Amino acid sequence: MTSPTLDVAITILIVDDSEEDRVTYMRYLQSDLSRSYNFLEAATLEEGLIFWRSHQPDIVLVDYSLPDGEGLELLEAMGEGVLVPKLEAIVLTGHRGNEQLILQTMRLGAADYLSKSEVTALSLCNRVGRVVDHLLLSRKLQRLQNQEIVIAKIALHIRQYFDLEEISNAIVQEIRAFLKADRTVIYRFNSDMSGVIIAESVFPPWETCIHRQLSDEYFPENMGGEYREGRVFIAPDIYTANLSECHLHMLEQFPTRASLIVPILHPNNLDHPLWGLLCTYQCFEPHFWDELDIRLLQQLSVQLAIALQQAELYRSLQISNTDLENRVNERTAELFKRQQESTALVENSPNLILRLDRQLRHLYINSAIEKILGIPPAAFIGKTFREMGLPERSILVAEDAIRTLVTTGISQQYEIEFPLSDNRGTAHYQVSVIPEYDADGEISTILMVFADITSNKLSEFALQEANRRWQSLLDNVRLIVIGLDNEWKVEYANPFFLESMGYELAEVIGKDWLSCFVPQSEQENIRRDFGGFLNNPDKFLKYYQNAIVTKSGQERVVSWNNTILRKQNNEVIGTMSIGEDITDKLKVERLKSEFISIASHELRTPLSSIRGALGLLASGVLANQPEVAQNMLNIASSDTERLVRLVNDILDLERLESNNVTLNRQWSDTAEICQQVIETMEAIAAKSQIEIISNVPSQQIFADRDRLVQTLVNLLSNAVKFSMPHSQVHLEVEAITDEIIFRVRDHGRGIPESNLESIFERFNQVDASDSRQMGGTGLGLAICRSIVQQHGGKIWAESVLNQGSTVSFTIPHRI
């Protein structure tokens, strides 16, 4: 068994030409049972030197006098190359008390001097023992020193290098060399307590085990067992170390005979402190592991733990550095990309973008300027607006905005028109003037952005124009326009509504439409009809008709065309209604309907008689009843006449009222006209025993003579019809300032006051049967009124019941 331990046998070279002495010395020394010596014997100086060189004994016991020289020569040879020799040699001499010799021996570095005469077992053992003690102490010190050097080297290495692999390799290298071991490895645990050899130094011919995965059931079961507590595993011989078969088998794989294993504990990980193992092996033969070996390994495991910590720190620093670096790179790339994009954006922007210095010189201007003015951007750099000859007004506005910006520090905005190059018209811009500050917070440059708002402006103008047109339309349209909100409040009323209904705007806006402007009788219906449209716009009634109340309290019927007003998001915000006042139209329609109804009756009645009479005659059933047949013929004839008159009057009235008749006006004499009328009526009047009395001055009148005669005959005819026999009918004419008044007066039954106006309406006699009884058509007075109105005059009736009536009309001298 080899052992580097210091308590092993000391090899002593005894150089003495006396065999007896050599044997004596050996016997003496062997008597010291506390020590163990090996002996080399040399009889001559030469032989001694050979042994010295070949065997390197620990101690030399040399006789001063040798046959081939002095023992001191051996000391000289031993101390060669050493400045201050310190030899573990004891010189034996027969010359007791020779101080010269002692001095010389000590100078050569001998450890001791002994006179042969003083040599006893005790003295020799003591002297040699002292030297051995010294030697061992020296060696131990040397070993410790070397060990410290190794540790220092490793520590230095750790401080110089941050790579754990590098440090690990250096450590295993140093340990193996220092301990002269066959193999030194660092074994690192995985999280499942399996492990791998991450560093190895191996002495040939032993094969490398680097990166070998090792798995020992022992480790996972107890999470590293005693290693976790920092225990050291020492096995001078694995076969006597009482190992488990599994463990033994694993060690044999290397192969291993003696092993020394210390744990590497992670100082910062309390849950899993066992990081790995530092193992050194002798592969071939058993080996006693010295305390110093163990200490060395322990110290280096601590160094490894430090290295581990350092490497982790370094790695995390590296990661963080790398991360930082990557982020810086990414950010830089991004910034660069952004800058490129911004540049491209600015350069290709349709907006004109420029930067000015404080002297208003262009530092930058984008290419939009070329499209606007046809001047390349480069031409602007270093120049002011004025130097570039821009329109004075635009310069003044810009300078004003910049002045305000510099004074207040607040971004400015303004709009400006700008003539485009090549007579392309005028562009409109919204200009933003933005300050840019230097590091001291002073405005260093001014950014100006000209956004083209031409299309917006044109739209705005178009919108304004459209609004103006709409407003004009709403203001001038002869239709009612009313805007209501969702609460039925009036939001808009056009001037025609105000004008036609007599309201002021202030009396309408904001008022509740229904309660203020709709007759009470219709409010409920309208609420019912429109109530649900807000929730269901499909139920909205586009067309509606209802009455509204004027300021004077009259009711006017309006036909509405309604529209729902919506926001852009389709939310209903109210209604807009356009209405036509159809009150007069309805009245006309009603009158027309009534007229048609009456006219139809008036036409059908004589037609019925005619058809009936002629039909009976034609059927032949009256062939034997000549009287009846004659009566039928009379009926037919009479009602034919009646029908003719009726048709004539209808057509005449229609012509008059549709202004299709042109009056044939001429100067005539009233007396002559009246004379003609009286002559026409005289026979009829006489038949009814009525006297016509006229009092007509001669007066020139500018009128349609025939129509005037027609009127007077009609009035006189009526007067005669409704006069009692033997009574009188008066025809009077009176000239006043501007007109001539004609009067026809009778003493008949009179006209009820309620009928004084309606008798001039068509088919509106006081008594409908009058027309039949009196042979009238019911249209005479309507025709008279129309003729008078055509002349610019008016007609009216006055009456006292049962005393008589007077119908008067005026004809102006001139229209």
Add this chain to the structure above:
Amino acid sequence: MENTSSKTIVLIDDEEYICQIVKTCVEVFSNWKIITARSAKEGLAAIAITHPDAILLDMLMPNMDGFAVLKRLKASTKSVDIPIVLLTARADLAEAHKIAELGVQGVIVKPFHPTQITSELSQILNW
């Protein structure tokens, strides 16, 4: 079909000629008896006296028109069941819904055909 020989009709029309012609037609083309009245007042009196089988009524008459007469007839238990046929120039009253609304049996529109008036009446009155 009922025996029509004893049918009596009252005609109310302010037009004398119409009365004469209708009377002649009825007398010539049927064996019904016809009483003519020239006003509503006269007609209502005739109805009250004779209690006719049917009434022929003109609508547009002075003083009291046909609508007022209808109202009177419908208001009286004595006359409410007497069938009424309108003889009018108002063609619009011949529409089915108006006939139902007025509560009359039918409408003969003027100008009527003299040889067909009795057959029209027969058809309307289901005689």
